[in-house]
Amino acid sequence: MTAIANLTGIAKRMGVARPIKRWIQANVETGFHSLSPDLLVAVVRALEEQTDFEGRAYYEFGVFRGYSLWFAEQISRGRTPKDFQFHGFDSFQGLPETRVDARFFGRGDLTAGYNRVRDNLTRFGADWSRIQLHKGFYSDPFFSELSSRVTFDPVSIAVIDVVVYESCVPVLNFLGPRLVPGSILVFDDFNDMGRSDLHGERRAFKEYTERTGLETEQIFELGFECVAFRVKTPPRLASPA
Template identity: 25%
Template sequence: MTDVRGALREALLGEQPRTVNRGRMPVVERELARVVATGVPGAVVEFGCFRGGMTAWMRAVLDVQGSSDRVIHTYDALQGRPATEAHDGDHPATEASTARTADVRGLHDTWGLPQPVIHEGGFHRTLPDDLPERIAFGYVDADRYASTLACLRACVPRLSPGAVLVIDDYADASCPARPTSPGVLRACEEFFGAPAPVAVAATDAGWALGVYRHLDRTAPFH
């Protein structure tokens, strides 16, 4: 399997700088590689794919790790950001973030990467019924309180022991970034309890990211 990570990284940084950056990509690679190396069973899922930049990055990482048979399922309404609610910040819901299924598929074709399984539609339509039975790794980029909470409620009960969730826009008091999407933290605290068992992974003020490692499949979350 050809390793396209170097060229893909630079292309994505130029073409999709809002959804991937030099901070997020190595965290996702590190955690996904750890899941593969430790043999955690299950599929890879992504909530919020935009034009497929992180989807393609995860596919490239899986392939170079010798896990080309591991399927990626990605879920997105492909209609822009959801509307803000009381727990969310002031990022506009109508920001230019719409995409098409063809954008995701075209990116994978360009780089010779196996296609993901794309579940198009709002999370209220696709979750939990369209989720794989077992999940080894998830990337949550749901932007808002309600959508993040829906992802956690659907996904966490299906996580295998040792599975990992990487949560975009997660910023608690220890995060160097300003929490531009405070609903993400609020959703994590409501689901897991406060303080949430999510470790801040951001290293500078330009981005926010959290990592949750699943140890007990039967934990009584909400």
């Protein structure tokens, strides 16, 4: 209930109480909901913190049933340009096999099928002119092929909810060339697995910043696991393909 109370308070301050009402209806009456209420608070906080949306986009990795992606698109209406794009990435087959985090997670965990996600988004009024879903297990070749046929704008907000290390590494490689000063990165499971630098999103992000020179500042932490950063200096990388 703390997360819901926080969400409601922030939403009222932002003047977006109506989308919150739709959130409560979807969550309570239909079973379409997020496994991480703190992530919804984080999305609202990120939208509140971010001031630069023009020519940029929202990215979400690990959409599961599609709830937080739907929520972000709903609550951003009137705050972002009409052509602002929301990109959702998922295997729609659950987590991949993981060696680094095998003690905690296994292949196929957290599965929600593509058709189910599309049905959920459609049922609750998602604007498909602003949403794109991208299906596949994360890897450098997957993102390279996708980038050859889809235009991806610089990052305004990126939600990284991929849980395991092996997924987070290629996600950060993909995002890197699209990070600009002010981009906000929200890691839903940053402090999962005992806040260990040897596991998950936390390990991948630490290695990435050390390797590329990406400089960030932490802007908030929510619940037990969620942490958000704002980019100060983008990574030293070539332009995206």
